[in-house]
Amino acid sequence: MGTDEHMYSISILREEEYMEFVLNLSDELTILDALDEIRYTMDSSLQYRHSCHHGSCGTCACIIEGTQRLACMTRLSEFPDRKISVRPLDSFRIISDLVVDISSMVQKMPVNSYLRDSELNTEVLPPDGIASWVRFENCIECGSCISACPVSERFLGPSPLAAIHTEILKRKDPDEIRELRALAYGETGVSGCDKHFICSRVCPVKVSPGKHITELRREQ
Numbered sequence: 001m002g003t004d005e006h007m008y009s010i011s012i013l014r015e016e017e018y019m020e021f022v023l024n025l026s027d028e029l030t031i032l033d034a035l036d037e038i039r040y041t042m043d044s045s046l047q048y049r050h051s052c053h054h055g056s057c058g059t060c061a062c063i064i065e066g067t068q069r070l071a072c073m074t075r076l077s078e079f080p081d082r083k084i085s086v087r088p089l090d091s092f093r094i095i096s097d098l099v100v101d102i103s104s105m106v107q108k109m110p111v112n113s114y115l116r117d118s119e120l121n122t123e124v125l126p127p128d129g130i131a132s133w134v135r136f137e138n139c140i141e142c143g144s145c146i147s148a149c150p151v152s153e154r155f156l157g158p159s160p161l162a163a164i165h166t167e168i169l170k171r172k173d174p175d176e177i178r179e180l181r182a183l184a185y186g187e188t189g190v191s192g193c194d195k196h197f198i199c200s201r202v203c204p205v206k207v208s209p210g211k212h213i214t215e216l217r218r219e220q
């Protein structure tokens with residue numbers, strides 16, 4: 001056993017019961033690495049989502065020791081007692097084990113909000129007095145904010161409202177802006193938010209959906 005390897009207990013919620021897997025892992029590995037190891041060596045039926053392995057795709061979000069996190073960006077070394085619980089995101093339909101159906105969130109996103117200009121356009125320089133660009137749209141649609149929000153079922157929810165706000169700021173067509181404002185200030189809009197701001201705390205890419213909702217309220 002290497003010096004950075006230890007026995008870990010990983011308890012995974014499967015069909016409403018936690019199943020414990022005890023295995024030897026390097027402290028430097030991530031929760032996603034541990035899930036891979038369990039799947040490859042202990043239980044090939046374990047279901048979870050992943051794609052990029054580096055915090056870009058949002059597919060691996062789950063609840064790790066009670067908090068919404070990206071499994072690929074959460075290291076085992078963050079849990080010194082080496083007992084780690086993993087369960088699927090709340091507020092979404094569970095498909096299997098850690099796999100949830102995020103279509104309810106995606107359907108609330110404004111149409112075409114995924115499209116954006118290339119971020120690799122080196123011809124475009126920041127204006128005088130501005131040191132660097134900050135990406136305007138960071139959301140990786142992981143669903144963590146919706147899962148963490150205690151009232152997400154009664155309104156559009158944090159990430160769709162953050163997307164609606166960025167679209168309002170971005171778009172020029174008055175009819176499109178009117179439609180987006182109708183969503184933001186309609187029955188399922190910003191009035192449903194109770195200002196818990198847990199959405200902003202759990203967001204792995206600092207979208208700060210709570211701040212977007214606050215700004216939408218101010219711009220009403």
Ligand code: SF4
Nearest residue numbers: 139140142143145203
């Ligand atoms: S706003 Fe943040 S937490 Fe919510 S879906 Fe987008 S990336 Fe995930």
Ligand code: FES
Nearest residue numbers: 053057058060072
């Ligand atoms: S696998 Fe893509 S964010 Fe984790």
